Amino acid sequence: MSATVIVDYGMANLRSVQKAFEQVGHSATITSDPKHLAHAAKIVLPGVGAFRDAITRLRETGIDDVVRRHIESGRPFLGICLGMQMLFTRSHEDGTHEGLGVFSGDVVRFPSVPGLKVPHMGWNTLRLTRPGGPLFAGLPADPAVYFVHSYLARPNPAAGNIISAEADYPTPFCAAVWKDNIFATQFHPEKSQRVGLQMLRNFAAL
Secondary structure, eight states: OOSEEEEOSSSSOHHHHHHHHHHTTOOEEEEOOHHHHHTOSEEEEOOOSOHHHHHHHHHHHTHHHHHHHHHHTTOOEEEETHHHHTTEEEEOTTSOEEOOOSEEEEEEEOOOOTTOOSSEEEEEEOEESSTTOGGGTTOOSSOEEEEEESEEEEEOGGGOSOEEEEEESSSEEEEEEEETTEEEESSOGGGSHHHHHHHHHHHHTO
């Protein structure tokens, strides 16, 4: 079984994620082959771009079912940015589009606030709402991470206590989720320097 496998569906800077794992001493394979993904010990689903195009690509290739089976098996999973958003029920980016449905909730655009720039781009401080999570082990208090996004996930209360970190822009929003073997971040660990590298080190060591 391969160790850490990064999903290639044509919509992410995969090499930057792979290099970040290499920096912390862990190899990660990039593949678009569902058969290879099916045997992965850990899966990383990154993402940059439009929700509709991404989820369509996952379904066309059958990777959506592979991801669900991987998660159901209890093996570690990490979603990054769009890879986190696709875990939810639906997105309202350029219409309404069904997600993977792992978590109950909607992906919506940042509200229109005078003076607020969208996309939310740059460094922002995390507020760890469940600091005992394994992904956040060894992090400093109030760690700063790098965001690039116009849409955000709003988990339904029915999803349970899955929010593991929040950030403010200008009001609190969901910055990371965690449930059992599922970890996902709205920010980019691979762009978040030492803090992000520590998270990837923690994930690779699970």
